Amino acid sequence: MSMDTRNLLVELFVEELPPKALKKIGDAFAQTLYATLQSQGLLEKDSMLTPFASPRRLGVHITNVADQADDKQVSQKLMPVSVGLDANGKATPALLKKLNALGADESAVANLKRESDGKAEALFFHSVVQGATLAEGLQKALEDTLVKLPIPKVMTYQLADGWDTVNFVRPAHGLIALYGNDIIPVSVLGLKAGTTTHGHRFEAGLDPVFIRHADTYAEQLVKEGAVIAGFAERRAEIVRQLQEAAANAGDNLKPIDDEALLDEVTGLVERPNVVIGQFEETFLDVPQECLILTMKANQKYFPLLDADGKLTNKFLIVSNIRPADASAVIGGNERVVRPRLADAKFFFDQDRKKKLESRVEGLAKVVYHNKLGTQGERIERVRAIAKAIAAKLGVDAKQVDSAAQLAKADLLTDMVGEFPELQGIMGRYYALHDGLPADVADAIEDHYKPRFAGDELPRNAVGTVVALADKLETLVGLFSIGQVPTGDKDPFALRRHALGVIRMLVEGKLAIGIDELIAAAEQPFGKITAEHRDALLNFIFDRLANTLREQGYSAQEIDAVLALRPQRLADVAERLAAVRAFAALPEAESLAAANKRVANILKKVEGEVAAKVDTSLLKEDAEAALNNTLSTVKPQADAAFDRGDYTASLQALAALKTPVDAFFDGVMVNADDTALRNNRLGLLATLHAAMNRVADISRLAS
Template identity: 70%
Template sequence: MVENLLVELFVEELPPKALKKLGDSFAETLSANLRAQGLATDDAKVTAYASPRRLAVHISDVAARAADKMVSVKLTPVTVGLDAEGKATPALQKRLAALGADASAVASLKRAMDGKAEALFHDSLVKGASLQEGLQAALTEAIAKLPIPKVMTYQLANGWDSVHFVRPAHGLVALHGSAIVPVSILGLTASNTTQGHRFEASVDPIVVKDADSYADQLKNDGAVIASFIERRAEIARQLDAAAGKLNLQAVQDDALLDEVTALVERPNVLVGTFEQAFLEVPQECLILTMKSNQKYFPLLDSQGKLTNQFLIVSNINPADASAVIGGNERVVRPRLADAKFFFDQDRKKTLESRLPNLDKVVYHNKLGSQGERTQRVAAIAASIAQPLGGDTLAAQARQAALLAKADLLTDMVGEFPELQGIMGGYYARHDGLGETIADAIEDHYKPRFAGDSLPRNQVGLCVALADKLETLVGMFGIGNVPTGDKDPFALRRHALGVVRMLSEANVALSLATLITLAAASFSTLDAGADTKLIDFIYDRLSGALREAGYSPQEIDAVLALRPQLLGDISSRLSAVRYFSALAEAPALAAANKRVGNILKKVEGEVNAVVDTALLQEVAEQALHQALAETKPKADQLFEAGDYTASLQALAVLKAPVDAFFDHVMVNADDPALKANRLALLSQLHKAMNRVADLSKLAA
């Protein structure tokens, strides 16, 4: 009999930040296990439910019993299992006994090749698991594999036994159609009853009629939207509607929306207000305290400026919501007052006056204090800025870098570490340092994540590069290299930040130069650390380019040359893509690969100059002539940065290159001829591989 299945575990309030993962894991593991046992089909529809007090899953078309199946078990090689008379050896008898068979089964054993030897196989019909057996196993596995952030231990009702789980569990529902499946877990036995909303359920307990009526009964009788996805969409809809009525917009925050979805069972969005005076505090502080401490959604005007109104996602829906709104307004007021107090107190001291205390903050036991790190970042920032903008930019970069970490010692950042840099910018403006320095301090952590904006000005760019390079060089210099998934100092993110700034801001400094400038600020570094770091950065660059849609061949062709100006890479990739579409490209790529292989085998140095008097064959004379005509034009275009045209100019070499390999013997018996032809190929190779290593495009 095939029916739909519903399983619900009713628990005390689950950790909100983990709820979605818990719900998805419970549904996926349980359904996968049932599929593996043959109780659910591969195309069975699986619907996950997760609310603050329940994890549940609905699976369509689940069988009451899995189909019987034939199982073939390898026993032993024939030579091991049978003696000279064809009778079972002790080894075979032992294997048969383990399967519940005896020597009488020898005649029915199947012979088949297993690799190079013939083996004996025992075929038997295995009875399919019942739903009770299968669901019990699936439920046990689903509970065991839950990504529980922290396990609790609690006693069962009998007072003796203890259970380990994320939160105390109080109910288990398991329905196959309308029939209860008698499974048990966590000291609970399955039934068909559950509970709805703590305060607003119209029916308690709820007797679930069948698997398909579960969600509707919870919504209608229990005042609970069981589906995480549906509840999240309803909250988003109410937030937009409430903000729209005020001609405002709610702060967009997916993580906050997920967390609030995990806190309520039936959402009800309300509007609260706070005193206008609090708006004197930087809006980032107010937004953060409302979001992180109170789970409110701040409201912004059309210019993105914070207003004194906010949205509350309540879990109750009273006829008169004034008490709920008033309570939330009373709760948020002290939080905002704290933020105002921190802001006022912090401004009593300048950023510069805080610098000596950075020497008391440990950065890393092998790399010194934050004060020492600040001095290194300032030196690196100035050395980056000098070739880019002279003394003025260097002085500004040094000043901004020296002050960039001072806000770590402020009360506001101590309370809200997420505001580091941002508060430094506000305090720099208060200290009269001007917008350029203030923006640079605020932006020096950028880009902080994928898609984040870059620093707004050159000073900020220099400081941000210096900050990330100091971390990368320092950590690699003491052997602190990311391994596997472990990257406690976010070095991968720092490397991607460097790549983005060099590429998108088109910084006219090579990667090797930047690393050398950064390394100069350290007294000692591990040998070879700079090479490892360069490899690491190019690996991150390669991954970023793949995500941007470039093919592995295109990326390999360009990065094989290790271009030092990362701002050029996009143009090089575009040129390679255009070149690859030319009719001449496959032949030239193959020829380039052949030339490279020939040159690799040469012992000693290849002549740099071709002796035209030694060009005996017509084909080599033609290639030399074509190269003499083409190379200057291609080089001129390359130097002008027109990489596409530079590669396109090389297309005319196809015919003379093909003719050369068809009619000329490179490894001539005459050493002088051979050396001259290798010199010609060397010039060809250099001419063809200025933009990219074209051999990487060969099939």
């Protein structure tokens, strides 16, 4: 590599970028630029990357960048010797044509190398390709990077000449490319590289800011431009100020924890200044979820909570300016938030004038899916499924039916119309206002849970039943019309619904089989096809397998347990623990291999093999010994299985190793005598059934 290495700075100065996408765009800009320079051989092994992203700039600083990449030896296969050279060893027209295309002539023929390409001897042309200069490499890197940016929506705008049109996320107005203190002559988006940028819109000490050197960029922007250019640094400064302001606002107050909001405000300000605002305490009569949502979504404020997690009437504003007297900023924000809170109070007061039950009828006019009818029809299906599940689990049928009937009624309220994120939450508040039991009200909110990975489960049995019914209705309904998730596409969040069902069954230790549940969920649809049912069951077990892998179980252990399609998913963890303990036994490998052999023998037999043995037909000592051991071991293993002690059940099988090995050494299963053969197959079928109740042991065979 060239001996000359210096640090490189690139900045693209643009109009305000979309704040929610800024972090992603900034990271992609820096990473792609770095990777493209690296692939061209322009970076050292220890070249360090520092990304910059603010509302008005995308930038990157890279250390130890070469001014030119090393030359590369390139070997190109031209053609077989038999095609390239004639009988006298002279170049054929085909070879000369190929050499001309590579910028060489007949004089290169003498230097061609003959090497075998694995099939025949071929002619190879060795040449030296000059390494890219930094100007060439950076031009390519910039062009590649701009094409690959994850831009949510592209803008089309005209350049200053009035003729040329450019497409980019926002109009770009400046480009810096500094190598140490030298400008690299590159251009993109109609801009030529220079040293000029702009600081804060209102508070820059100097404007424009002339960047003297690649290494002074961040410092100059802070001092002269009043801008913290680094996204991570700005975010950390906002966090520090939020904590400081919360401490100043009152004892034990803390700002709401919201990573997405933090990223968004980091994308909105270049010089953060956190100030404290407040609103009238009377607004606190409105459910705090409504107030928090309107402050976060509409105003980008951080509500302040007390030590118990209750909303206070104070909030934090992340401002982009630092006036000596912040009262005008605070007053302006307080004036803006008041009508928002007043709207929330109005919606809440209006909604409570009508009972939830009176809204149910209106769901018949809300389309759910063009092939599955209205929300009203859907609610009737959920009620029927919930009723069936409640009966199987012994849960209060009346409360379950009431919660299932009212679960979607809040979709027709003003508050949920304004803030769809509050569905379920508002239903609970309105149900309590209507005087419904707490379990029913909680279930109305909880039937959406778990809404995401790691979310809490429904807090009571009524909520669990309605949540299961709601998710199963969605899964069965959409699978029944062939709406199966493919690749990354899952528009109806069916993976999330399946994981929710799994978590409720497993963590709630529910004594109900998966087939029973699917059958209950099918009922209101009129039976679905076997093909759709199998697809749904495979989908659920695939999700379960993924979850178990994340929990650290091996693919072999999971395969052994899930191959049997255990009905009670709550048992799966105990079965896996039993398999792990069994696999550690000295007899495990031999028994797993024998089990695989037994399965293969039984698979080849036409028709069903009955698991029964006629002791009078046990001719060989080895088969009699196996039958005797089996008659002792099977009851022990079965008894342990029936009391749920899967580890003891599998460990009882260890006693079978010696007689099983002896059986396969000394007994011909496929005897000529039909009665003997069938009896031996019956013995193997008994053995197979005894060994595979907890898991399919053959899957552990290496």
